[in-house]
Amino acid sequence: MPRRRRTILPWIVLVLVVAAIAFALLRPHAKTGAGHPAHGHAAAGDTPQPVTEQAARTGDMPVTLTELGTVTPLATVTVQSQISGYLMEVNFQEGQEVHRGDQLALIDPRPYIATRDQYAGQMARDNALLGQARIDLVRYQTLLRQHSIASQQVDDQKYLVGQYEGTVRSDQAQIDSANLNIAYCHITAPVDGRVGLRQVDAGNYVTPGLTNGLVVLTELHPISVIFSVPEDNLETLMARLRAGAVLPVEAYDRTDTTHLSSGKVAVVDNQVDVNTGTVKLRAVFDNKDERLFPSQFVNARLLLDTIHDAVLVPTNAVQNGPQGQFVYVVRKSAAQPEAAGATPAPGDEKSDAAKPARTPADTVTIRNVTTGVSSGTDIVISKGLQAGEVVVTDGTEHLREGSKVTVPPPPGTAAATPGQHRHHHRQAAE
Known part of the structure; x- marks a missing residue:
């Protein structure tokens, strides 16, 4: 039994030491006197935190x-040949700006011209046959009225005229097709744009089935x-x-x-x-x-x-917390000289006159807000804040509800010390 007690005793001592250290580290700093911190260290709530602040304003927020x-x-067009033939000319420079209707290339049109002339000859022959058939039809109709020929012969002649008329129309269609092929030999730009790299050089035999076409027009x-x-x-x-x-x-x-x-x-x-x-x-x-x-x-x-007319604040003024988004609103304190109305002690009039009036520090309060759209610098506050209220935009790391804050003066505009005030008064008296 004594040996077991000696084994447990060191562990009990170790637990007590750890508990004492944890209590010393986690307990709040004790204060002595009327709000003065113990051991000469200032409490966090009594030291104003330097911050940057800005008033909420109204303005227009673009969404x-x-x-x-x-x-x-x-439009991106792969220019293709619609007929087959030898590419005789390339009428553009790579990267050139072209307009709709400009000729880009020329395919040899001579085979299609010859075909058109052939169809034109056939049409001339068929027109002559059609004219002869129409004259015979008129003659047969006259003989029929004289009862000189049978009506069947007149009917056959009518059908013959109709056949020739159909042949002439077919010949005209073949001529139109040949003219269209001749037009296709002149490859033109379908839209305004810029041509890219040439895909086929002059002298090649081109067909409508080219994979990359002649050129791409954009x-x-x-x-x-x-x-x-x-x-x-x-x-x-x-x-x-x-x-x-x-x-x-x-x-x-x-x-x-x-x-x-x-x-x-x-x-x-x-x-x-x-x-x-x-x-x-x-x-x-x-x-x-x-x-x-x-x-x-x-x-x-x-x-x-x-x-x-939206309420706008800088984006970095909005913080995120367990209860949602919030801002630190600055509550301004009125300037009240310290110990106003007190009678200065004999001999202290000069030093008291040189002392500047002490202004109570501003404090902050936490305000939950509802935000809207934001830009790169500003954010819309749709609920929880009004225009003109001052919010903290920088230095929020150590703030809490009721913290005292101060705004440092801009660089180069440091406030004058009491000694400097006395020096100025002495110069003015001299």
Whole structure:
């Protein structure tokens, strides 16, 4: 039994030592006297914390959506040959700006011209046969009235005239087809734009089945940016568009720092992507300076709406806590000189006159708020704060309910010391 007691005793002593250390570390600092901290250390609640403050204000807050988009031309055409033949001419330079109707290439038209002439000859022959058949029909009708021929012969002649008329129409269609092929030999630009790299050189035999075509023609101005916005914003977006509003869109580079171009929303897609919960938009830009390039990634900033007369505070003034978002509101104290009305002791009049009046420190109170949309610097307070109330924007790390705060003076504007005041008074007396 004594041996077991000696074994347990050290553990009891160790537990008591740990408890004493924990109590010493966690207990609040004892205060002595009327609010003066013990051992010469100032209590945290008595020392004003230096902070930066700013008054809440009213203003307009733009509701902006920034989404990643892709520059997409309104027209991208792979220029193809519609007939087969030898490529005689290439009438463009790579990267050249062309206009609709400009000739880009020429395919040898001579085979198609010869075919057209052949069809024209057939048509001339068939027209002659048609004319002869019509004259015979008139003659037979006259003889029928004289009862000189049978009516069957007249009917047969009518059908013969109809056959020749059909042949002539077929000949005309073949001539039109040959003329169309001749027109296809002259390959023209279907839209305004810029041609890319040439895919086929002159002298090659081209067909309508070329994989890459002759060249790719891209329309650069105007040009569009396709981007997606969350479906949660769809109701506001469509309401604005139905009201006839023009929704501006600003295009920035991938770093979201350099402004590239300004445009507006032109088209909203007709369905929501069920995989992403977004809807696609197309914004159109003039792109006269061609700063937007096809397939380029850009940041599209859509000005969806503007909230007018909103209560605004700096974004860093809003804190997050267990009860939600809150701000530290500064309660200003009126300036009251210390010991006002007290009679100074004999011989202390000069020193008391040089003392500046002491102003009670400002304090802060915690205010729960409801926030709205935010920009890069400001955030909307929709509930819990009024314009003109002062909030702490920096130095909130050690604040709590009722903490005293002070605003340090700007650099270079330090307050004068009592000794400096006495020096000025002495100069004024001299």
